[in-house]
Amino acid sequence: MHTESPSHSLDLVDQARRRASDPLPSAFQGVDIPRHGDIINCMHCGLCLPHCPTYTLTGEEKHSPRGRIRLIKTIAEGGLEITPGFVESMHFCLLCRACETACPAGVKYGELAEAARAQIEISGVLRSRKRSILRALLLRGLLTRPRLLRVVARLLWINQWTFQALARRTGLMRLMPRRLRELDALAPRIPGRFTRAMVPETVRPEGKPRCRVGLLQGCLADVVYPELNHDAMQVLRHHGCEVVMPRGQTCCGSLLGHNGELEAARRQARRLIEVFERAEVDWLVITTAGCGSFIREYGHLLSGDPDWAERARALAQRVRDISEILVELGPRVPTVPIHRRLTYHEACHLRHGQGIAEPPRQLLALIPGLEIVELPESSWCCGSAGIYNITNTDDAEQLLERKMKNIVSTGADLIATGNPGCMGQIQHGCRSRGLALDVVHPITLLRESYGLPGPPSGLLGRPRRPLFAQGHGGLGAT
Amino acid sequence: MPVTDAVKSELRRIVSDRGFRDEPEDLITHAYDGTPLLEHRPEAIVIPQSTEQVAAIVRLANDADFKIVPRGAGSGLSGGSVPVDNSVVVLLSPRREILEIDEANLTALVEPGVVTGTLADAVAARDLFYPPDPGSISICTLGGNVAEDSGGLRGLKYGVTHNYVMGLEVVTPTGEVLTTGGKAFKNVAGYRLHDVLVGSEGTLGIFTKILLRLLPRPQASQGVVAHFACLEEAATAVAGIIAAKITPAMMEFLDQTTIRCVEDFAKIGLPRDIGALLLMESDGHPAVVAEEAAQMEAICRRAGALHVAQAADPAEGERMKTARRSAFAALARLKPTTILEDATVPRSALPEMVARVEEVARRHGILLGTFGHAGDGNLHPTLCTDERDHEEIHRVETAFAEIFDIAIELGGTITGEHGVGLSKKPFLEKLVGPPGIRMMQDLKQVMDPRAVLNPGKIIEPRPRREGRLPNTQAEAEAMARSMMERP
Numbered sequence: 006m007h008t009e010s011p012s013h014s015l016d017l018v019d020q021a022r023r024r025a026s027d028p029l030p031s032a033f034q035g036v037d038i039p040r041h042g043d044i045i046n047c048m049h050c051g052l053c054l055p056h057c058p059t060y061t062l063t064g065e066e067k068h069s070p071r072g073r074i075r076l077i078k079t080i081a082e083g084g085l086e087i088t089p090g091f092v093e094s095m096h097f098c099l100l101c102r103a104c105e106t107a108c109p110a111g112v113k114y115g116e117l118a119e120a121a122r123a124q125i126e127i128s129g130v131l132r133s134r135k136r137s138i139l140r141a142l143l144l145r146g147l148l149t150r151p152r153l154l155r156v157v158a159r160l161l162w163i164n165q166w167t168f169q170a171l172a173r174r175t176g177l178m179r180l181m182p183r184r185l186r187e188l189d190a191l192a193p194r195i196p197g198r199f200t201r202a203m204v205p206e207t208v209r210p211e212g213k214p215r216c217r218v219g220l221l222q223g224c225l226a227d228v229v230y231p232e233l234n235h236d237a238m239q240v241l242r243h244h245g246c247e248v249v250m251p252r253g254q255t256c257c258g259s260l261l262g263h264n265g266e267l268e269a270a271r272r273q274a275r276r277l278i279e280v281f282e283r284a285e286v287d288w289l290v291i292t293t294a295g296c297g298s299f300i301r302e303y304g305h306l307l308s309g310d311p312d313w314a315e316r317a318r319a320l321a322q323r324v325r326d327i328s329e330i331l332v333e334l335g336p337r338v339p340t341v342p343i344h345r346r347l348t349y350h351e352a353c354h355l356r357h358g359q360g361i362a363e364p365p366r367q368l369l370a371l372i373p374g375l376e377i378v379e380l381p382e383s384s385w386c387c388g389s390a391g392i393y394n395i396t397n398t399d400d401a402e403q404l405l406e407r408k409m410k411n412i413v414s415t416g417a418d419l420i421a422t423g424n425p426g427c428m429g430q431i432q433h434g435c436r437s438r439g440l441a442l443d444v445v446h447p448i449t450l451l452r453e454s455y456g457l458p459g460p461p462s463g464l465l466g467r468p469r470r471p472l473f474a475q476g477h478g479g480l481g482a483t
Numbered sequence: 484m485p486v487t488d489a490v491k492s493e494l495r496r497i498v499s500d501r502g503f504r505d506e507p508e509d510l511i512t513h514a515y516d517g518t519p520l521l522e523h524r525p526e527a528i529v530i531p532q533s534t535e536q537v538a539a540i541v542r543l544a545n546d547a548d549f550k551i552v553p554r555g556a557g558s559g560l561s562g563g564s565v566p567v568d569n570s571v572v573v574l575l576s577p578r579r580e581i582l583e584i585d586e587a588n589l590t591a592l593v594e595p596g597v598v599t600g601t602l603a604d605a606v607a608a609r610d611l612f613y614p615p616d617p618g619s620i621s622i623c624t625l626g627g628n629v630a631e632d633s634g635g636l637r638g639l640k641y642g643v644t645h646n647y648v649m650g651l652e653v654v655t656p657t658g659e660v661l662t663t664g665g666k667a668f669k670n671v672a673g674y675r676l677h678d679v680l681v682g683s684e685g686t687l688g689i690f691t692k693i694l695l696r697l698l699p700r701p702q703a704s705q706g707v708v709a710h711f712a713c714l715e716e717a718a719t720a721v722a723g724i725i726a727a728k729i730t731p732a733m734m735e736f737l738d739q740t741t742i743r744c745v746e747d748f749a750k751i752g753l754p755r756d757i758g759a760l761l762l763m764e765s766d767g768h769p770a771v772v773a774e775e776a777a778q779m780e781a782i783c784r785r786a787g788a789l790h791v792a793q794a795a796d797p798a799e800g801e802r803m804k805t806a807r808r809s810a811f812a813a814l815a816r817l818k819p820t821t822i823l824e825d826a827t828v829p830r831s832a833l834p835e836m837v838a839r840v841e842e843v844a845r846r847h848g849i850l851l852g853t854f855g856h857a858g859d860g861n862l863h864p865t866l867c868t869d870e871r872d873h874e875e876i877h878r879v880e881t882a883f884a885e886i887f888d889i890a891i892e893l894g895g896t897i898t899g900e901h902g903v904g905l906s907k908k909p910f911l912e913k914l915v916g917p918p919g920i921r922m923m924q925d926l927k928q929v930m931d932p933r934a935v936l937n938p939g940k941i942i943e944p945r946p947r948r949e950g951r952l953p954n955t956q957a958e959a960e961a962m963a964r965s966m967m968e969r970p
Contacts, residue, residue: 048517051557051622065509066557067509110816
């Protein structure tokens with residue numbers, strides 16, 4: 006006798022129920038467990054799929070947000086171990102969180118993915134001596150020690166002006182291994198001075214003080230784009246803010262948190278909370294979208310710590326992106342024209358991480374002379390994604406190629422974006438393609454269009470002349 | 484019989500290594516579609532590169548006795564692409580080429596993995612129009628649309644997928660390649676096989692090429708939005724519009740629960756305190772569009788609308804539509820598990836249907852969000868629940884059984900556009916009766932004698948006769964010999 010099994014439908018429902026009611030032991034452990042309520046909030050409709058850059062690259066469901074959440078769910082319910090395949094899927098993710106913007110159900114994918122990456126570290130499936138040393142040195146060692154970071158950056162700067170310049174000029178670089186050449190191409194150009202050599206700890210406002218804002222110094226941004234801190238300080242001061250950049254700031258922990266080091270990220274968060282509590286600021290203003298997005302989620306990060314949860318939430322509520330606070334304060338009208346054709350790239354952690362779309366555009370639209378062209382797929386990740394362009398160079402290059410094609414299609418000669426990571430990646434994209442385009446943070450354009458003095462440069466520390474604006478520094482200042 | 488290693492290596496031989504997946508991460512991520520609660524891991528996933536490969540896979544399934552579940556984007560809502568026991572998923576979403584857009588004959592020839600929205604955009608660029616627009620238009624594939632006979636927001640004026648399928652290239656359940664229909668607009672040669680295949684939910688054939696009918700693109704369109712204090716007034720407006728002999732391109736309604744969730748997600752400024760929202764669109768000649776939009780506006784006002792406005796520009800109309808398409812998933816903001824059905828009634832019965840669905844939800848104490856296609860009577864009562872609450876899930880199931888009964892009683896159907904699949908199979912017999920089920924089973928058995936294509940979907944497979952069919956040539960010969968030898 007041979008008969009078909011009677012009913013698939015009810016079988017499947019029953020199986021699903023049995024799994025949910027009687028979960029097997031899960032491979033997840035510790036405090037950073039992906040929350041089951043968040044997991045099942047995904048109703049697997051699939052509306053995230055076309056918004057996911059990695060799914061678009063491979064077309065594989067396991068590389069989509071829906072697929073990754075299902076893998077997390079299966080592990081949580083004991084149906085899968087933390088396998089190499091799972092690790093590959095989670096580390097291929099950019100954490101761009103475009104899926105969160107697309108998700109009508111409001112699934113917190115970013116939190117789930119960060120917890121999953123923390124679980125991968127706990128499980129030790131990736132553990133190797135080389136990886137452990139690298140992570141201890143670079144992630145936990147260097148990023149958390151701003152002074153050391155500045156020393157290393159200074160060494161890199163010396164290297165860039167000596168050996169590297171020589172190697173490039175003589176063609177010696179071509180003899181280097183491919184990986185080293187890739188990293189060299191990605192390496193940002195280190196400036197001659199860092200934030201502390203540019204700005205004082207506190208600046209008085211122009212006119213009557215309206216509020217006291219704290220400015221995040223940043224870790225990598227401090228040694229790669231210190232002028233952003235200078236420019237933000239100038240523009241905030243121009244809007245009547247007393248600006249303080251308290252000493253003792255460290256990395257906010259975002260790069261740690263995104264890479265599975267949530268415990269180390271919490272240590273950073275506590276230090277930063279203390280620093281800004283002491284500074285007694287009304288707002289914590291941030292020029293780097295990645296940091297802003299992460300600090301806004303301090304409440305979640307420290308939710309399991311009764312001593313810190315409330316303080317974390319309180320600081321998170323004070324966070325404002327530089328574009329956001331200027332719009333809230335009511336931006337003054339800039340007067341120095343910038344005659345350029347500009348397009349605006351939306352940093353993932355501004356658009357998707359913090360839901361900020363309009364403020365930067367509103368500010369840029371105020372600048373006289375600026376011709377703004379909307380960038381196709383402006384919120385599609387450029388591939389920078391924290392350290393993704395270093396860990397997944399080939400995938401990041403594919404995303405960069407898509408971004409650069411879109412940029413070129415606009416005919417713009419100036420690209421504005423609100424995150425240093427994206428600035429570096431797009432600058433690398435321009436350099437490697439021989440495109441003479443400028444990449445700039447909106448705050449720099451604003452500072453120039455307000456006619457405010459540029460950051461000190463050169464040996465004498467004279468204010469840098471405007472790079473984009475037509476007049477010279479001080480013309481439009483009131 | 485499980486899919487053995489020998490079968491897997493044969494599958495690998497057909498589709499090559501890069502077209503074959505059987506890692507646990509792949510099996511887990513092809514165990515579901517958009518349907519709540521259903522999950523079942525396949526034994527493997529294959530990605531065929533050609534029609535011949537699809538046919539070879541199907542023949543192998545017939546020989547080696549495993550099942551095949553075709554899959555597009557996995558956005559279905561009735562479990563059509565949820566794998567069954569002992570099955571291999573044939574993944575068609577990578578076959579996504581638009582092969583031809585024929586502007587002389589107004590047809591498009593596509594591969595099954597083309598995303599519906601991609602085709603709509605591609606033909607719109609040539610001033611042509613592909614009307615079917617399921618809520619998941621940005622992800623769902625045309626192969627899936629044909630298999631499920633998907634509908635959408637434009638059903639009232641433009642019909643659904645089957646109105647646009649002119650021809651198909653199909654791999655039959657026995658592994659032959661069949662071409663049916665064609666570009667000839669009139670074609671009555673024999674049974675209209677492609678009409679049987681459209682909506683067959685992957686049980687009668689795998690579509691490898693699809694020939695679709697296109698329309699000229701409407702020159703203009705105008706959206707109208709109306710706010711009402713209650714659903715009854717909205718229903719009066721809908722009845723008034725139909726009575727005025729207007730056929731809008733879209734006439735969608737949302738109840739208060741749905742409005743709130745959609746607004747939480749889309750933030751397009753919908754008021755949270757109104758009882759019902761109507762989204763309407765007229766399209767066609769600009770003069771007609773202007774007149775119809777004004778008429779719809781006036782009718783809504785007469786029905787007691789709190790606020791009526793015409794969309795300022797097509798972009799605003801599009802934003803409204805996009806917000807409406809998010810309704811189903813947006814309801815998951817309330818509770819994690821949203822179970823959406825698509826009971827459909829003759830449109831004159833819609834107000835009664837809405838009222839009775841609300842009564843059912845109230846009686847069972849379940850949170851309900853209702854929205855849907857007011858123009859064509861296609862309702863989406865969505866019950867919001869939590870898969871971990873087994874007692875409530877049970878009440879939800881009882882409530883849906885009652886809702887289907889009401890739909891049938893009012894002369895409607897248990898599914899307007901999502902298909903029967905697994906989730907509505909228990910209710911089909913009530914609708915079509917035992918002879919209907921028998922005829923469907925007969926048809927399935929004739930076309931798919933070894934029950935390899937998506938068995939157990941729509942209808943239960945009929946138990947096979949005693950004994951079994953031979954699996955191999957040698958077995959068949961042995962069987963034949965034994966029959967010959969019998970006295």
